[in-house]
Amino acid sequence: MKLGFLYAGQGSQHPGMGADLYEAYPAFREVLDQAAAQVDFDLKQVSFTDPDGVLTQTRYTQPCMVAFAAGVTALLREKGIVPAVAAGLSLGEYSALHAAGVFDAATAVKLVAFRGKAMEQAAADRESAMVAVLNLDRAPLQEACDAASDLGCVVICNYNCPGQLVIGGDKAAVEKAAAIAKEKGARRCLPLKVSGPFHTPLMAPAGDALADYFKTVTFAEPQIPVLFNCLGDVKDDTVTIPELLVKQVQSSVFMEDSIRTMASMGVDAIVEIGPGKALSGFVKKTVPQVPVTAVETAADVEDLAETLKELVKENEQ
CATH class of the missing domain: 3.30.70.250 (Malonyl-CoA ACP transacylase, ACP-binding)
Structure with a gap:
């Protein structure tokens, strides 16, 4: 079965995300523990309970969300559920690139921790x-x-x-x-x-900061197609992934176009890796003929396996 993975962006975060997965699945727990070691705050505490109410702040949101997504990706991979194509909304694009093998989970978390701080700084003192x-x-x-x-x-x-x-x-x-x-x-x-005018030219200072930071990062070739926010499609050889990520933070996100492209690539189903179900709503309004399932909790993981089995049976009939 050909699956498309869609990764949620900033705004869908909430306290408690990943707590049941961390308890239930060693594969998820291992990734989250590795991710927590990459940041200068208690990532698990902020994700699971957020006692200080900081999860909505960009510098905390972004690494917590990407750590969650990487953990779910690892867990699904362990169950034999892997994407044939991936995309993500804004921040979620980093999770899609991780799923495609462009960088490991630890690198993804470090990247977005830097990105979150750069975006906060770019938005500071601006109405x-x-x-x-x-x-x-x-x-x-x-x-x-x-x-x-x-x-x-x-x-x-x-x-x-x-x-x-x-x-x-x-x-x-x-x-x-x-x-x-x-x-x-x-x-x-x-x-x-x-907390800021994201994906507008006002984020240019964050783009400049990312361009410098990316010089220290190794980007591998994607092992599956990735649909980029600022293109709504796969990239060609005239542009690099770092260039697109610099552009992404200060340019429009073509999510509808990416979803249509994913459908045109012949996916049998789309899996949204949350938290939240916002992207599932976008899929239903954009390509209603493509089944979509959101995965956020341990129960969702088990339900997904059953849902995919049923879809396979339907396709065989």
Whole structure:
């Protein structure tokens, strides 16, 4: 069976994520223990209980999420469940690259720990905002952004799925663009609780910091196709993975395009590796013909094995 793995991005984190998996599965536990040794805080405590309420802060969120994803990937691999193609939303792209063999789990966690701090620093002392815009097409929303650009930077930073786009940038410009979007027919404009204008040109300082840091990292060739956020597709030989990751942090995320590309590659099913089920919702709205299953808990792991068995039986009939 040909599977596509989709890895969740920042925003779906919550205290308790991975706690039951850590207790139940040695494969998950081993990865998380290795990941915890790569950071300067108690990764397991923050992930499992978050007593100080810091999990929503970017510098903590990113390594915790990637450690969780790497642990689930290792656990599924142990059960013979592996991807034929991988992608991830923003932060999740690092987990997809890990799944493809570009770097090991420890390196992935160190990379995103650095990335999280760089993104926080880029967003510091800047009044910014991100807003989800529902039920408005790309073209009129782009017109709204263009019309509001006199107040600062505002761009479409996430193309999530049909009917759900996200704009971000300077707060005043984003608010003006959202108001214009409503005039153009958007059903709702929902402010997002984020700590910075992610995937906008305002993140250029984080991109510069990553470019320097990547010079110290070895990137192996992917063993499976990876669909990149800023392309919505696989890369060609004219660009490197580090270049795409530098671009990713300050450019739009084409999640809908990536999902469509994954479906066009003939996957029989898509597995979302959480926490959360946001990407499963995107898949259902974008390629409803492709079955999708979210994996976050120990129960989900066992259910996935059974679900895949049933899909195999259906395909054989």
